[in-house]
Amino acid sequence: MPQPAFLLVLVLPALLIALAAVLLLRAARFRPDPAVLESPSGGEPVSVDADAAAGRLSLLIRKRTVSVREPEAAVRAEFRSLLDLLPELYPAAHMALEREIVNGRTLLYRWRGEEAEAPTVLMSHFDVVPAEEEGWIHPPFSGAIADGRVWGRGAIDTKGTLVCILEAVEQLIQAGFQPRRDVYLSFCDDEEIAGDGAPTHVRLLQERGIRPGLVVDEGGAVVEGIFPGVRGPIAVVGVAEKGVSDFELIVRGAGGHASAPPRLGTAYRLARAIRRLERRPPKPFFPPPTRDMLDTLGRRSSFGYRILFANLGLLEPLLARLFHRLSPETRALSSTTIAVTTLQGSPAANVLPAEARAGANVRVAVGETAEGVAARMRRVIADDAVELRIVRAGDPSPVSTTREEPYRIVAAAIRGTYPEAAVTPYVMLGGSDSRHFAAICPYVYRFTPYELSREERETIHAANESLPVRSLGKGIEFYIRLIRSV
Structure with a gap:
């Protein structure tokens, strides 16, 4: 009787070939609708000064x-x-x-x-x-x-x-x-x-x-x-806006003279909180309008990219992570973003800050909320000494x-x-x-x-x-x- 490992050796290549064939076939069929490509006459010609x-x-x-x-x-x-x-x-x-x-x-x-x-x-x-x-x-x-x-x-x-x-x-x-x-x-x-x-x-x-x-x-x-993979001009039409929110991180302490600094002072804890947010950014994903964009432009991409976009349902987690790393623009398209924009501490070099503050501008992805993002940020910071305050909560548009x-x-x-x-x-x-x-x-x-x-x-x-x-x-x-x- 054949051993399971031997059967796996026989079956696995066939499964991989079948999967590759499905991916390639879907990519070959993943083309724009010819009716969409037709440029309308737009009525009478337009002449302007x-x-x-x-x-x-x-x-x-x-x-x-x-x-x-x-x-x-x-x-x-x-x-x-x-x-x-x-x-x-x-x-x-x-x-x-x-x-x-x-x-x-x-x-x-x-x-x-x-x-x-x-x-x-x-x-x-x-x-x-x-x-x-x-x-x-x-x-x-x-x-x-x-x-x-x-x-x-x-x-x-x-x-x-x-x-x-x-x-x-x-x-x-x-x-x-x-x-x-x-x-x-x-x-x-x-x-x-x-x-x-x-x-x-x-x-x-x-x-x-x-x-x-x-x-x-x-x-x-x-x-x-x-x-990626698309040559020529693209006209991008906004069908929604990310939410625009402002958050503030605050750490309070005793202050004092910088000659005898305590461990884990206010500036350190604030810096650590910012570093934790940077190291664990919001999870990448594709909201429905972004999936529509990937479908529309993926049909016009080169064949190698079409293999990916034609099989978005199967490859979405991988593609979302790829977009998150590709560029600041693609990262912003595939996740909520957190940008620390202002910092405040001591007014003098030899004075420990009694209060350290950081302002963060948060662009909330479609499908998420400012309150939900704040809750996740608190979990990531994991420090009760860091107060996270929502200055302005702006959720995404419909x-x-x-x-x-x-x-x-x-x-x-x-x-x-x-x-x-x-x-x-x-x-x-x-x-x-x-x-x-x-x-x-x-x-x-x-x-x-x-x-x-x-x-x-x-x-x-x-x-x-x-x-x-x-x-x-x-x-x-x-x-x-x-x-x-x-």
């Missing part, structure tokens, strides 16, 4: 609309000056649309369509983060147009988007176009400080019984080289579907503008004002309609933020196509 739009963006960049919690009178004047300038730049839009200045500082426009039900909301913000002049090729508030680009704070984030929307509206109105449904433009002045502008707009629409059928805000863009008409409208406008780009959902890593609109609309999407290189993306909130004039023109084209379709 990107150079003229660049001039208007330049004027808006010169307004120093820097977000701070308590702005001085000079700063408030810059915001008012921008509000006053818009009617001069876009006269047709301001004749045709109803403009409402909410709370004396934010803008809500209504463009009446043939129907009022399920309107579209297009969003942008006109506040910017601070910018020091050091390190800039052109001063951050110069609005310089040079080397085929518009330079300055807000060129990408997001005065450029505001210009694209208003340019599209202006051009369509001049052509005699009327939308089928109402279109609202929601422009706020405090997105960069997570202010109450967008929540106020949401409450206002709620009180008026308005439930949007589609909301589009800043978010993903057309990018390359971010997904996930907007990719299987209904609103998403298809956005995807079609992208493919009409960027025919070579593969359109895919993803979870947005940053926060935007659009998360507030999830309370009144299940179809909230986040897409910035530019081709952005890694270098260009890295200038957002940094030196030398600038936008190619050509990209500005493509952004206007996207909004024209979108408005025509809704």
Whole structure:
């Protein structure tokens, strides 16, 4: 009678060959739907004057609309000056649309369509983060147009988007176009400080019984080289946002003179807690929107990668760990992230800190909660002397579907503008004002309609933020196509 070990030697190779055959067959069949690859006509061809739009963006960049919690009178004047300038730049839009200045500082426009039900909301913000002049090729508030680009704070984030929307509206109105449904433009002045502008707009629409059928805000863009095995441009559309939370770690002690330090002092225990969090990061996994992204882009990847993505159900734990190690971006896509950003201790080199503090910015993955993350962090730190306090709890936004008409409208406008780009959902890593609109609309999407290189993306909130004039023109084209379709 054959021995079990002998049988295993006979059967195991056959099982491995069968498994390999299944994996390869699934990979061979794992191809994009031909209908999805077809670029829609997008209606009539779109022609825009990107150079003229660049001039208007330049004027808006010169307004120093820097977000701070308590702005001085000079700063408030810059915001008012921008509000006053818009009617001069876009006269047709301001004749045709109803403009409402909410709370004396934010803008809500209504463009009446043939129907009022399920309107579209297009969003942008006109506040910017601070910018020091050091390190800039052109001063951050110069609005310089040079080397085929518009330079300055807000060129990408997001005065450029505001210009694209208003340019599209202006051009369509001049052509005699009327939308089928109402279109609202929601422009706020405090997105960069997570202010109450967008929540106020949401409450206002709620009180008026308005439930949007589609909301589009800043978010993903057309990018390359971010997904393993995929060549060519990818248009990433945010269907959800990670939660943004702020935590604080606090250790208290006696303090005293540094000449006679105790064992396990406050600074040491805080440092040990941070090290433990670094060594045991949150478990990697793929929430549903990320699985959708892997399915969409995996079908366009090289064959070796398709073997992996075609068999995601079997290989997900392995792939999630791979994404966790590949790069900071893929790590953020596959887990909650914890970034220690501030540290406080003793005010002097020879004084022991009576209290040591660390601030941590936590981006909560879809499917998790801030409270759940805090509970896990306490277990990992495993030190009762370290107090973990939630300063601000922000859970992930709801996930907007990719299987209904609103998403298809956005995807079609992208493919009409960027025919070579593969359109895919993803979870947005940053926060935007659009998360507030999830309370009144299940179809909230986040897409910035530019081709952005890694270098260009890295200038957002940094030196030398600038936008190619050509990209500005493509952004206007996207909004024209979108408005025509809704």
